[in-house]
Amino acid sequence: MSCLIILVLLLFLLFVASLDVNQGQFGFNGYLNVEGVAGVDSRGLGQIFYKNPIQFKNSTNATVSSFSTTFIFAIVPEYTEFGGPGLAFVISPNNEISVALPSQYLGLSSETNIGLDLNHVVAIELDMSRTIAVGDIDDNHVGIDINSPRSVTAASIGYFTDESEFKNLSLKSGDPMQVWVEYDGVEKQIDVTLYPINVSKPKTPLLSLKKDLSPYLYESMFVGFSLPTGLLVFSHYILVWIFKMNGKADELDLFRLPKIPWDDNNNKQGIKQLQRILALTLSLTGLTLFLVLVFGAVLISRKKRFVEILEDWEGFKEKEVLGKGGFGRVYKGVLPSSNVQIVVKRISHDSRQGMREFMAEIATIGRLRHPNLVRLLGYCKCKHELLLVYDYMPNGSxxxxxxxxxxxxxxxxxxxxxxxxxxxxxxxxxxxxxxxxxxxxxxxxxxxxxxxxxxxxxxxxxxxxxxxxxxxxxxxxxxxxxxxxxxxxxxxxxxxxxxxxxxxxxxxxxxxxxxxxxxxxxxxxxxxxxxxxxxxxxxxxxxxxxxxxxxxxxxxxxxxxxxxxxxxxxxxxxxxxxxxxxxxxxxxxxxxxxxxxxxxxxxxxxxxxxxx
Structure with missing residues (x-):
């Protein structure tokens, strides 16, 4: 599956959020939405960093100071039964990881630079795929990565209750979850905590790692998020994000969280909101009646044309349906002139694959002749209906x-x-x-x-x-x-x-x-x-x-x-x-x-x- 690479920044307040250079803190409410198999550059890689570098080290002793960040995210899949691209919170020397591959390793690295000391990248991965090559424990885990997508330590997604009972969570559930990443510059320990937003922050972190980050971070670093492309459509949302050096990040105001769009056209959500505002404004004028009449006429016209299409192709009977795929329905039929049984693949009006795949079939199988290939007998296009006619295979797939x-x-x-x-x-x-x-x-x-x-x-x-x-x-x-x-x-x-x-x-x-x-x-x-x-x-x-x-x-x-x-x-x-x-x-x-x-x-x- 392929998706148009889109990056939608809705109410992205990082550019207007205040930044205190001495305190090294910022925060925003609103949401960052990376739509589908996401990306922001020509390689199809999704990377969003705060515009200014953060001072991580005290110049006098060259050690990384304590820091804390928390954010609420949600990953909304189109197909919940499959895994897909997760996301990672990233600390990087630059506001772009230029050597990263767009389609794997969460956009953190490539085959040529895995584990190199010169990377200077620390990340917290929230991964929905299991990559055997880097030792992933499963397809639903959080890991602490240092210079490599091979996690130093990892754990399955979930949280500990106050009674020390472990509760499983699923990254692809679409439910918002809160993450805390806290580094103690004195104890040299990084803790990662993840939990649903409807429970209090657990006392026990999901992951803890004793590690001095000083060798891996420069004095100034960029912070942000990264995710790769994938074969399946997922929408990633950062609903709120707060970062602070030398102290604990402020608690989040859950009452100010934006709602997550759940329909199949998430990228049109902002347009829909503007349309609602426009409709409300016009309702105060005499134009409302005019728009209603025009809109109604259009709907009636479209409905009439659609009914005509159904009448023209009323030979397609429900009882003759052989199956349904990404294109649309497949029907069994008979050629009237020869009584030869055929299969007709009818491209649906709302097909997600559409003309590109339709033309691919015509351009390839239409000219092929081999006893072990399904033969395309013909095709036609009429009133927005695309039809492919094949030999009938009585034994099915x-x-x-x-x-x-x-x-x-x-x-x-x-x-x-x-x-x-x-x-x-x-x-x-x-x-x-x-x-x-x-x-x-x-x-x-x-x-x-x-x-x-x-x-x-x-x-x-x-x-x-x-x-x-x-x-x-x-x-x-x-x-x-x-x-x-x-x-x-x-x-x-x-x-x-x-x-x-x-x-x-x-x-x-x-x-x-x-x-x-x-x-x-x-x-x-x-x-x-x-x-x-x-x-x-x-x-x-x-x-x-x-x-x-x-x-x-x-x-x-x-x-x-x-x-x-x-x-x-x-x-x-x-x-x-x-x-x-x-x-x-x-x-x-x-x-x-x-x-x-x-x-x-x-x-x-x-x-x-x-x-x-």
Whole structure:
């Protein structure tokens, strides 16, 4: 999912708040709203700092003085079931962290400067994603970071009651929470406390760290907030913020907190408020009646046009709905001239994906011809309705067979055939057509099964084309959680190797019969690829087999699929094979290296020499 990068500063009083240089304090009420996958610069990175530097050190002894800050924040997600970009309170030498990556590490650093002493960055992260590379404990935690996104100490989000009972909280709940960050310059200790605004400040901090910050902070530093981009839409709000050197920040006036906009158009909230004020003003004049009449006429006209559209397309029956996705509804139909069954994808009026994806489908799948690709028969646009017509796949999506049918619905032979079919389709897209096509959303839900149980790859709404010989990359991040290659988070660029990563997880998923990430599984089985790798390390890769197959499989074929799936989903992009190699392995034209296990391990870290 992509979002227009917007930064909305509403009632942002930092620029009018008083600053006492001697006391080093400021505060504001109002809210700072970072809309969607947020950012304020060309890299898509959201960083807001107070305009003036704060004097953290006493020039006589060069030690960091005591300081205290408190703020109330809220994170409002569009999809509560997924994690996303959190935010961080930051102390930085500059009012911009220029080397930070926009899509990860909370906008605090990049791959090249993690842990370097020259960073001089101290942060309190409120993180809603679990990044294994930096040792995150979970996808809902607070951490104290020094020069690195790898937290020195961290804890799951929550607070301690006066009876020492721990209460869990969720960052993505949308509820406002208050945070205290307090540093004792004498004891050299930093405490972090987080709690709901409807309870008193807990006596016991959530996190405490004995650490002298003097080596890490300059005499003058900037303070503010940072957050990265993400694949999902989240709105971040700082409702009130107070900072003070050499003392405790003032208590917050909770009665003055602004309300959080909860509708889907948060960025239009300020406009709506102005519209209400304007309407109130006009009500005092004779123009009100005129505006009401005009507005009513417009509504009637629009309603009439919409009714006409529904009448024109009244052939779309509710009983023929096959499913509903990001575009709109999908219907089963029949071509009157030939009685051939078809599928019609009807782009809804309020589609969030819209014309860009519509044109992507036409530009790609409309010209492709391959037995393992869903064929686009035609398209039309009439009265704002966008319609795509496809071959009808009577057996529906592979997702249904893997997860919603009896365990015996797919035999091992069928599973292997499906994997080979999708591999053949990807080989065609990557290396055999006149242009390189990056599908970018390979998963069982986008694989359809025809009447002969052949698999066909479909849903090209996210696909991108590139001329052969050119660098097949796109900076538009689009994928499905669980299938996204690690480099997408850092570079935002999709290519054929990111497709291969998703295909590797697809192979494991189809062969084993469970999703790449299973949050309800035991901790050591949460990530399917990691679990299979662990079984391989223990000398029993077949231990990962599920009761769905009930031992009715060919051992050599199963081992090939799992090993190849692990190789394709390797965390290092250059270690992944091409699709031509994948097809050769699956067709037994070529063999995997005998020392594949050690080769994979040797390539876990960039720069390690090997012959794989």
């Amino acid at each position: 592979l997702d249904k067979f893997v997860y919603h049918q009896p365990n015996s619905s797919l035999t091992w032979t069928q599973r292997l055939k499906i994997i080979k079919d999708v591999a053949s389709a990807l080989f065609y897209l990557h290396q055999q057509w006149v242009q390189v096509i990056i599908h970018r959303d390979i998963k069982p839900a986008n694989v359809l099964i025809d009447s002969d149980m052949n698999a066909r790859l479909g849903d090209f709404g996210l696909a991108k084309l590139c001329d052969l010989g050119n660098d097949p990359q796109t900076s538009h991040v689009a994928s499905t959680l669980g299938y996204m290659a690690p480099e997408l988070a850092s570079t935002g660029k999709a290519n054929t190797r990111t497709d291969i990563y998703a295909f590797g997880l697809f192979m494991l998923e189809v062969a084993y019969g469970r999703r790449p990430i299973e949050v309800r599984a035991p901790p050591d089985e949460t990530f399917l690829a990691d679990w299979i790798m662990d079984c391989w390390d223990k000398g029993d890769i077949l231990a990962a087999i599920n009761g769905r197959l009930e031992k009715r499989f060919v051992v050599q074929e199963a081992e090939l699929v799992w090993k190849l799936g692990l190789l394709c989903s390797h965390p290092i992009a250059v270690a992944r094979p091409t699709m031509s190699n994948v097809v050769s392995y699956l067709d037994d034209v070529a063999s995997l290296p005998d020392d594949l296990n050690s080769c994979i391990k040797a390539q876990e870290f960039p720069g390690v020499s090997n012959d794989c």
